[in-house]
Amino acid sequence: MPLTRACFLEDRTLFLEREGRPLKVRAGIIVGADGSGSEVARWVGFPPPSRYLLGIQAIVPYDPERGDFIEIFLDQGIAPGFFAWVVPAEEGVARVGLATHEARGIRYRLKKLLEKLNSQPIKVRSGFIPIGARARTVKGRVALVGDAAAQAKPTTGGGLYPGIVAAKVLGEVLCGDHPLSLYERRWRSRLSHELRMGMMIRRIAERLGDREISYILAFLGRKKFLRMIGRLGDIDHPSVLLKALSRDWWEMWKSLKLRRRPAL
Structure with a gap:
């Protein structure tokens, strides 16, 4: 609907304003795909992103x-x-x-x-x-998807890929006439591993200063790792590369901790 704004949600009735005029729409299911400041999430009382x-x-x-x-x-x-x-x-x-x-x-x-x-x-x-996805993305007959559900990647902040995956899952659930709770289970089974790994990487990265970051980049700049990154690197699935790097990663991390240790 052009020039239409959602004003409030009560039960399954959306109160809208269309070209300055009030309008009510009743729906069997409400999908909140209204971004990081989701009004739908606020109206329904979903838990906040972490x-x-x-x-x-x-x-x-x-x-x-x-x-x-x-x-x-x-x-x-x-x-x-x-x-x-x-x-x-x-x-x-x-x-x-x-x-x-x-x-x-x-x-x-x-x-x-x-x-x-x-x-x-x-x-x-x-x-x-x-x-850090919301603890719940389904309440009754209301579901959240994309940034409204806080499904963005912690590593890059990008929400396009996980949002598309979650939207596809939601479409499959709705078209198959399944209970809406199945959406929650399915999107988490497809995305939660990468989101958890991404949050782990994010927490580590936030502890690093410029010197540590430069050291890590130099370490990963070796030919061996560049080939591995070129072969396995995937911005949407960082866990694949992280698993391949795991043995060398711990070697690098121990070396980095030694470099950060203050001189006696």
Whole structure:
């Protein structure tokens, strides 16, 4: 419905406003796919996501040498606990942004990043990224999906892939006339392992400073690991690579802990 806004949910009745006029719609099932600030989740009283990141992004003029490359900045002075990015968008512009668990000073951090890139913003947007799925995503005849369910990947904050997987599961459940509770079980069986692994990686990454990050990147920059990353690396399934790296990972981690130990 064009120019339609959901105002409130009572039982299975949605109270809408369409082109300034009130409208009521009754539905057998309500799906909340309304993003990280989900009103549906708030109206129904779903438990909150376990964590949030704050992201900010600018659209800037951009003329890269390689339009199929993205740039990632792991400098903790720019994006504490997370990273910053430059992603080519349509021709002549890019999305430049960062995410962090520290809300204070986030606009200043973006300003410093843009200065580093010698770029002026055309448009700036900010918002919350929920990571750590809600303890429940089904209540009665209401289901949450995507960012509304906090299904985003803790490693990157990306919600497109897990949201599509969960939406497909929900569609299968609804089309098969199954109980809605089956959606909860099925999406978790398909996604929860990767989300848990991603949260583990996120917690480790948040403990690292710039020196430790540089050491890890140098360690993984060896030919052996680059071949492995090229063969097994998958942004949507990091556990596959992590399992393959597990023996070397612990060697690297022990070495890193020794490097961090203060001199006597």
